[in-house]
Amino acid sequence: MTAVLALLEFAPGTGATTGFRLVDPAQPHLTVTDLAATRGDGIFETARVVDGRVQALEAHLERLAQSARMLELPAPTLPLWRDAINAVAVALAAAGVADGSIKFVLTRGIEGGQVPTGWVLGLPSPDFTRERAEGIRIVLLDRGYRHDVAHTSPWLLAGAKTLSYAVNRAVLREAARRGADDALFVSSDGYLLEGAVSSLLLRVGSRLVTPRVDIGILAGTTQADVFNWAELQGFTTGYELLTPGDLATADAAWLVSSVRHAAPVRAVDGVERPIDAELTARINAALDGRID
Incomplete structure (x- = not known):
């Protein structure tokens, strides 16, 4: 598999980003005592790259900085991260990858040390043509927190995009056990939240x-771009407290994310529902063509 990797460089003590270098992705680069591996203590973003151009890069960088503040990590020097990400995107295109994804990661570094770890990894994107066209089956799963958890318990880091993804992976395995493709979290007091790696749109x-x-969920970069496009098309948009009943009565529903884009929801907990194929195609065409 084609891969492109850049390692970020940091100043000892301050943790400030000082530069980056492209390295061989087939060689080992992460120390086993890095807190990314031992504790999941870090943050990340994933963006789509098309023909060497990263989609929604500024929004992803802004969210990376927000997650860093929430975890009290050194503030990423965004111009250097931007340069590293773009360098990986260009190298990915030069390697013949027209449609890919870029994951950028910042960790607290080696346990007991004072220097963070950071890298940018570019890979070919999976083919999501079927999911975008035919839709996905989802299940609703209780997240175990009230919808106001971000205010009552900020130490739970709700709304930060952290490397602690064991629950997110478990959710997808549970969805598969129930014959579904994906899952949508519901708060313990009955409000719709987000998917394992996606935002909900109705x-x-x-x-x-x-x-x-x-309400303790990640602000979706792709969802925000869909709203910007939709408003130009004459739709009104809104951020609301939504319930499973709202999902059941909605005219159409999607899970949207940076790489898969808009996947229409065709069934919820085994109950079939209609998809809006025409609007789905328009949304995905707009997302395919977006650039910063």
């Missing part, structure tokens, strides 16, 4: 709505 007539971002 169409209600000429309105597009998504769960509020102050």
